[in-house]
Structures are given as structure tokens and as C-alpha cells.
Amino acid sequence: MSDNHNTIDDLMLENRKFPPSAQFKRQALVAGTELYDEAAEDYQGFWARQAADLLTWSTDWNTICEWNLPYAKWFLGGQLNVSYNCLDRHVEAGRGDKVAFYWEGEPGDARVLTYADLLDEVQRLANALKDLGVQRGDRVNIYLPMIPEAAVAMLACARIGAAHSVVFGGFSAQSLSDRINDAEAKVLITADGGHRRGEVFPLKPAADDALVSAPTIEHVIVVRRGGNDVEMVTGRDHWYHDLIAAADPVCPAEPMDAEQLLFLLYTSGTTGKPKGIMHTTGGYLTQVAFTHKYVFDLHPDTDVFWCTADVGWVTGHSYIVYGPLANGATSVMYEGVPNFPGNDRLWAIIEKYKVTKFYTAPTAIRTFMKWGAAEPEKHDLSSLRVLGSVGEPINPEAWMWYHEHIGAGTCPVVDTWWQTETGGIMISPLPGATTTKPGSATFPLPGIGVEVVDDSGKRVEQGGGYLTLTQPWPGMLRGIWGDPQRYFDTYWSRYEGRYFAGDGCKLDDEGYLWLLGRVDDVMNVSGHRISTTEVESALVSHPAVAEAAVVGALDDTTGQAIIAYVTLRGGSDVDIAELRDHVATEIGAIAKPKTIYFTADLPKTRSGKIMRRLLRDVAEGRNLGDTTTLADASVVGELQRRAAEATVED
Numbered sequence: 001m002s003d004n005h006n007t008i009d010d011l012m013l014e015n016r017k018f019p020p021s022a023q024f025k026r027q028a029l030v031a032g033t034e035l036y037d038e039a040a041e042d043y044q045g046f047w048a049r050q051a052a053d054l055l056t057w058s059t060d061w062n063t064i065c066e067w068n069l070p071y072a073k074w075f076l077g078g079q080l081n082v083s084y085n086c087l088d089r090h091v092e093a094g095r096g097d098k099v100a101f102y103w104e105g106e107p108g109d110a111r112v113l114t115y116a117d118l119l120d121e122v123q124r125l126a127n128a129l130k131d132l133g134v135q136r137g138d139r140v141n142i143y144l145p146m147i148p149e150a151a152v153a154m155l156a157c158a159r160i161g162a163a164h165s166v167v168f169g170g171f172s173a174q175s176l177s178d179r180i181n182d183a184e185a186k187v188l189i190t191a192d193g194g195h196r197r198g199e200v201f202p203l204k205p206a207a208d209d210a211l212v213s214a215p216t217i218e219h220v221i222v223v224r225r226g227g228n229d230v231e232m233v234t235g236r237d238h239w240y241h242d243l244i245a246a247a248d249p250v251c252p253a254e255p256m257d258a259e260q261l262l263f264l265l266y267t268s269g270t271t272g273k274p275k276g277i278m279h280t281t282g283g284y285l286t287q288v289a290f291t292h293k294y295v296f297d298l299h300p301d302t303d304v305f306w307c308t309a310d311v312g313w314v315t316g317h318s319y320i321v322y323g324p325l326a327n328g329a330t331s332v333m334y335e336g337v338p339n340f341p342g343n344d345r346l347w348a349i350i351e352k353y354k355v356t357k358f359y360t361a362p363t364a365i366r367t368f369m370k371w372g373a374a375e376p377e378k379h380d381l382s383s384l385r386v387l388g389s390v391g392e393p394i395n396p397e398a399w400m401w402y403h404e405h406i407g408a409g410t411c412p413v414v415d416t417w418w419q420t421e422t423g424g425i426m427i428s429p430l431p432g433a434t435t436t437k438p439g440s441a442t443f444p445l446p447g448i449g450v451e452v453v454d455d456s457g458k459r460v461e462q463g464g465g466y467l468t469l470t471q472p473w474p475g476m477l478r479g480i481w482g483d484p485q486r487y488f489d490t491y492w493s494r495y496e497g498r499y500f501a502g503d504g505c506k507l508d509d510e511g512y513l514w515l516l517g518r519v520d521d522v523m524n525v526s527g528h529r530i531s532t533t534e535v536e537s538a539l540v541s542h543p544a545v546a547e548a549a550v551v552g553a554l555d556d557t558t559g560q561a562i563i564a565y566v567t568l569r570g571g572s573d574v575d576i577a578e579l580r581d582h583v584a585t586e587i588g589a590i591a592k593p594k595t596i597y598f599t600a601d602l603p604k605t606r607s608g609k610i611m612r613r614l615l616r617d618v619a620e621g622r623n624l625g626d627t628t629t630l631a632d633a634s635v636v637g638e639l640q641r642r643a644a645e646a647t648v649e650d
């Protein structure tokens with residue numbers, strides 16, 4: 001434990017190491033340090049080489065990077081079209097019949113879309129958008145289930161230089177209208193409904209509600225998917241299939257400036273109204289193509305890639321749509337939940353399509369642990385080669401479970417740290433080159449500058465601190481839509497000259513990076529700053545525990561006291577005293593939770609992040625504020641009831 005209280009304490013020690021196997025190295029794109037060495041010499045030159053190798057430009061750039069802190073522009077003077085890079089060039093090269101998406105609907109229906117199919121539909125929709133008055137620089141909102149039309153819609157916007165703003169289909173009418181109004185979008189692309197957990201959830205009615213207070217929308221395009229009844233407003237609303245059937249099939253891809261706005265994506269953050277994160281064309285596509293290729297060791301002729309995120313999140317933008325399509329890869333896209341009709345749905349899909357590269361979130365992995373290893377054992381998962389994780393710190397035991405029960409002990413696990421704001425992966429192993437440690441995202445990728453610092457901004461060589469980024473990167477956000485001051489304040493004001501990510505992070509004695517969760521979640525117990533991640537990982541390392549959420553609640557004696565909410569693995573049992581002792585043994589008495597509650601579920605955001613703010617409110621007996629971004633609101637009511645009854649353990 002560190003005595004230095006200007007940083008976060010470093011409590012956990014994880015010693016297991018997993019070097020890539022000789023067999024994996026032999027076939028790997030990168031098995032040595034060559035990319036790191038090249039980028040260390042000249043990071044801008046390195047990114048320029050990636051941009052030239054991975055993308056097709058209609059005009060070369062004259063300046064690689066113009067850096068006026070906090071604003072970067074990449075590949076100035078260069079022109080390219082994202083949709084051309086994702087579609088036309090593959091078809092022109094004779095790969096039109098290659099599968100772009102194996103799409104699987106939740107009810108069990110399926111579609112196969114080749115690159116030629118996608119190109120045809122994207123051109124038609126692009127022309128339909130133009131006919132509805134959409135021009136370069138306009139914004140188009142997308143509010144769809146996980147259906148191929150979501151990718152088509154994004155690419156059609158990119159083709160004509162309109163920026164898309166995708167709103168996750170699980171968000172409410174209010175969230176949708178807020179985002180439409182902030183972006184001043186002209187057109188909304190939605191669906192009648194989609195399939196989720198065996199039922200049709202209506203989207204168009206929510207969109208109609210949103211449009212009552214979203215006056216900038218002139219036209220609505222509606223995909224038929226749910227089959228539910230919807231009202232169509234004459235003159236405003238159009239069926240997608242009618243527009244596609246009537247549209248001119250040819251829409252040439254126009255060259256766009258490298259810095260043309262490609263999309264806005266709203267991220268809530270912890271307070272205040274959602275921020276419209278801005279991403280542009282050339283730099284973003286370079287970074288997502290590069291990271292998709294090297295982090296997943298892509299072999300486009302044989303790989304079947306599957307990222308389980310929703311297109312409504314940045315992970316879906318970068319690793320379902322733009323990265324894989326720019327690289328000409330074949331992907332799986334799945335509409336529904338992981339437990340319909342049974343808890344083995346994802347494993348059935350992996351077996352069906354022979355998925356080789358699988359990318360999911362720790363929250364999902366911990367849920368699979370809760371459901372038990374018997375579920376994946378029902379299926380042949382031997383096609384898998386690389387496993388990825390993103391979205392939250394992955395606890396070492398969840399990493400081990402993923403490695404053993406999904407990866408058969410042979411697939412490298414890549415824990416990838418990044419954010420909506422970074423556009424693409426920033427910290428991750430390269431699976432053929434990096435020796436991994438369970439729970440560590442390891443090292444910055446080539447071309448990325450990371451430093452851990454203490455409160456005063458002094459570099460930390462070993463131990464806990466705050467994650468900062470020290471140099472511009474091509475996929476970095478270009479600002480917050482309509483709010484430059486907030487952009488500066490949020491990311492660039494805390495440490496001069498550095499991007500502050502908002503995450504705690506520690507460095508071990510070998511320079512590995514261990515993400516410690518959001519800084520807002522760090523607890524202060526008797527003057528020790530303790531990361532929620534470390535205590536949660538200690539709890540999850542007990543064989544009976546599947547998932548844990550830890551918060552600091554006000555305490556008269558210690559400032560904050562550690563309160564833990566624990567979900568057990570199916571069929572397991574353990575008592576509270578044993579768990580508290582387990583934490584003390586794993587990381588020390590200071591981190592022993594004062595109170596532990598057992599719960600069947602934890603409150604999570606729709607993207608799967610544990611809502612510790614809410615658990616803090618519950619633990620401190622406060623009335624709950626806004627819970628609209630919660631995936632399942634009933635969980636909290638139950639926890640509140642139990643908190644009111646609880647007697648505090650000592």
C-alpha cells in the first residue's frame with residue numbers, strides 16, 4: 001500500500017501472466033515490438049503510414065497533424081469518403097460477394113448481407129436522403145434496433161457528408177428529443193419496433209412522442225421490423241422499403257475533407273446534460289481501422305468477427321460498423337438479448353457462424369459467470385481465436401473465467417481501454433506480442449501517449465494515480481457540439497497540456513496499466529483513497545461471487561465506509577463474515593467492507609456500467625434522483641427496501 005495520499009492507493013497484486021503461445025505468434029500480424037518502435041520514433045509519421053496503408057484517399061493530405069491544444073486536426077488537405085472506404089473499394093477489388101454481416105434476429109430469423117448488397121442499399125438510401133433535402137453538413141438522427149438498416153443508415157449519411165447522431169433504441173422519447181434538439185437534426189430514421197427478450201418493443205410511438213417537441217425534424221423514415229401497428233403522418237413519415245424501392249440506385253461517393261464531421265454521439269457523463277461528442281472523417285477511420293486490424297489480429301479472409309455492443313454506443317460505431325467494414329471483414333450482428341430463448345444464445349451464435357474474434361463487456365462476462373460454465377459447454381466454441389473486453393475494468397477472476405470457459409485456455413484476451421471521446425481503442429495488448437496479466441489493459445497502443453499522474457500532475461512511475469493522454473491521436477474527439485467551454489473544462493483544465501480521462505489507473509513494477517474505475521467513484525476511507533475496482537475484484541475472486549459493486553457511504557468515523565453489493569454465482573452460498581475476511585486477506589484490512597448486501601442484480605446503465613452513484617444514494621438513504629438511464633429500475637427499489645432494514649455489520 002502506498003503512503004502517498006496524493007494518489008489512489010495500490011492494494012491488489014496480481015501475478016499471473018499469459019504470454020502468447022508460439023502457435024498464436026506464428027500466425028500473428030505482429031509478434032514483436034516493430035510497431036511500437038516505429039511509433040516511438042515519430043508518432044505522427046506512424047499514424048500517417050497507417051492512414052496511407054489502411055485507407056483509400058481521393059486527395060493526399062499536406063499536413064499530418066495540426067495541434068492547437070485542445071484542438072487537433074489530422075490529415076489536413078486530405079480527402080476521402082468513409083462509405084467508399086467501407087464498401088466501394090472492396091466491391092471494386094472483386095470482393096462484392098464477401099459477407100459483410102451475418103445478421104441474426106432475436107426470434108431466430110437471419111439475413112446475410114454481402115458487401116455488394118450493402119453498397120446497393122447504401123446508395124439508394126443516400127439518394128433518398130438527398131431527395132428529402134439532406135445536404136452535406138446536415139445532421140440525421142438514427143433511432144433503430146440492432147438491424148442491418150442501422151449500418152446502412154450510418155453509411156448513407158457518411159456517403160453524402162451528413163453527420164449522424166445515433167440514439168440507442170432503449171432510450172426514452174425524452175432522451176431522443178433532447179438529442180435531436182441539441183443536434184438540430186433534419187431527418188429521423190427509426191423503425192416500427194424491434195425484438196427484445198421475446199417481445200416487440202415499439203420505437204415509432206416513442207419517436208412520435210419525441211417529435212412533439214423536436215421541431216427541426218422535417219422527415220421520418222421508418223423501417224418495418226417489429227410488425228407492430230404504427231401511425232404514419234402524411235408528408236412527414238415514409239416507409240424505408242418504399243423509399244429504397246423508388247430510389248435511384250447510383251449515388252457516387254463524394255470526397256469529403258478529412259475533418260468533415262462524421263458523427264455526433266451523446267454521452268451522459270456523471271452530471272449535467274449529455275455531451276454531443278464530435279468525431280470527424282480521416283483520423284477517426286484511420287484509428288478504428290488500425291485498432292480493429294491489430295488488436296484483433298485480423299485475418300480478413302478467414303475471420304468472423306463479433307462485437308456484441310449495440311450500434312447506439314461508440315463500441316458499435318467503431319467495431320461493428322466502421323472498423324470492420326473499412327478492413328473488409330465479415331461480422332456477426334445480433335438483434336437481441338443474451339438470454340433468449342436460453343442462457344446459451346451467444347454461444348449458439350458463435351457455434352453457428354464459427355466466430356473467431358469475440359468482443360464483449362465485463363458486465364456480460366460476469367453475468368455469464370452467474371449463469372454457469374455449463375451454458376458455454378453446450379456448444380462448440382473451438383473456432384474462437386481472440387477474446388476482447390471493453391467498457392469497465394475487468395476483474396482478474398472474470399478475465400480468468402473468460403479465458404478458461406470461453407477461450408479454452410488458448411485464446412489471448414485483449415482488455416481494451418478507450419472512451420466515446422477517444423473514438424477507438426487506446427490501451428490494449430496486441431495479442432501476438434503482449435504478455436497479458438488478468439485485469440490489466442497492459443500498455444498504450446503504438447502511437448498513443450499515456451501517463452499516470454498524481455493530484456498535482458506529477459508523473460507516477462509506480463502505484464496509483466490518474467490516467468492522462470499526453471499527445472493528440474487521430475480518433476480523438478474534436479469537441480463537444482455547441483459547447484467549446486465545456487470541452488476545455490471537462491478534459492483539458494485539470495492538468496495543463498494533458499487530456500484528463502476521468503479514470504483512476506495504477507502502474508505496476510513492470511509498467512503495466514491497471515484501470516481503477518472512474519475517479520468520481522474512488523472512496524476515501526480513513527484518509528486512504530481506495531478504488532472501487534480493487535475491492536470489487538477482491539470480492540469477485542471468491543469462488544462463490546459472480547459480481548460485486550462497491551461504494552463509499554458517509555461514515556462518522558472513517559469519512560466513508562465501504563458498502564458492497566454482491567451477486568453470487570448460481571448455486572453458491574457464502575456468509576458475510578467470510579467474504580469480509582476474504583477481502584482483508586486479498587488486499588488488506590483497510591478495504592474490508594463495513595456492510596455487504598446480497599442481491600440478485602445490480603443497477604446498471606443501458607450500456608452495462610454499474611451505477612455506483614445510485615448505490616451511494618441508496619447506502620446513504622437519499623431519495624433517488626433521475627433513474628431514467630437505468631436498465632432495470634426495479635433492482636433499486638429492492639435494494640432500498642433492504643438498506644432500510646439492514647443492521648450494520650461490524
Ligand code: WT7
Binds near residue numbers: 392415
Ligand atoms: C469509460 C468510457 C469504450 C467504449 C465503451 C465505453 C471505462 C472502458 C475500459 C477498460 C477499464 C474501461 C472507463 C472509460 N472503460 N473500457 N478496458 N478497462 N475501464 O465507452 O461509455 O465512453 O465509457 O469506460 O471508465 O472512461 P464510454
